[in-house]
Amino acid sequence: MPEVAVLRIGHRPERDQRVTTHVGLAARALGARGMYLAADDPGVALSITDVASRWGGDFFIENDVKWRRCIQDWKAAGGKVAHLTMYGLRMTDVIDDIRTEERVLVVVGAEKVPGDIYGLADYNVSVTTQPHSEISSLALFLDHLFEGKELNREYPDAKIRIEPTKVGKKTVER
Numbered sequence: 001m002p003e004v005a006v007l008r009i010g011h012r013p014e015r016d017q018r019v020t021t022h023v024g025l026a027a028r029a030l031g032a033r034g035m036y037l038a039a040d041d042p043g044v045a046l047s048i049t050d051v052a053s054r055w056g057g058d059f060f061i062e063n064d065v066k067w068r069r070c071i072q073d074w075k076a077a078g079g080k081v082a083h084l085t086m087y088g089l090r091m092t093d094v095i096d097d098i099r100t101e102e103r104v105l106v107v108v109g110a111e112k113v114p115g116d117i118y119g120l121a122d123y124n125v126s127v128t129t130q131p132h133s134e135i136s137s138l139a140l141f142l143d144h145l146f147e148g149k150e151l152n153r154e155y156p157d158a159k160i161r162i163e164p165t166k167v168g169k170k171t172v173e174r
């Protein structure tokens with residue numbers, strides 16, 4: 001399975017904090033190694049780091065990256081770039097090819113993304129050809145990429161974990 005990181009572009013601190021935080025939380029919970037945020041919003045980075053420190057794993061978040069440089073560096077290190085966009089090739093047609101890559105940077109936008117992203121990406125991938133959101137497209141992409149194996153991952157270093165129960169809530173702290 002490829003090592004995956006997410007690059008969040010187009011984040012507007014005055015209106016996207018909640019969505020970008022959820023992009024990061026979805027990325028972490030669904031098997032990505034970390035998220036690069038192409039904006040300066042330490043609050044978003046802090047809330048994701050806070051979750052990661054309690055719930056375990058080694059998810060990283062890098063605040064205030066330059067998105068072009070991030071893509072260049074990723075590619076220079078041999079990684080591939082998958083840009084999620086409703087205009088791209090259908091996920092179901094390309095996901096098997098993407099799964100053979102060693103490292104994949106998944107790019108998600110906020111509103112309209114800069115046009116040159118389409119040319120910089122190795123894969124432009126649509127998760128349905130309908131407009132929806134960066135959170136849902138990322139979640140489905142990761143789930144198909146990892147073939148559902150990410151869903152039952154354990155976090156041995158977690159300070160808190162959930163004991164799944166049929167009814168109610170059960171957490172275990174250590």
Ligand SMILES: C[S@@+](CC[C@H](N)C(=O)[O-])C[C@H]1O[C@@H](n2cnc3c(N)ncnc32)[C@H](O)[C@@H]1O
Nearest residue numbers: 084085086108109110126127130132133134137
């Ligand atoms: C609210 S959408 C904005 C889309 C914008 N109208 C555009 O032209 O790129 C925000 C992000 O969600 C993701 N997204 C939305 N629908 C998608 C789809 N059907 N497939 C893949 N990604 C999608 C893309 O990453 C997009 O940049």
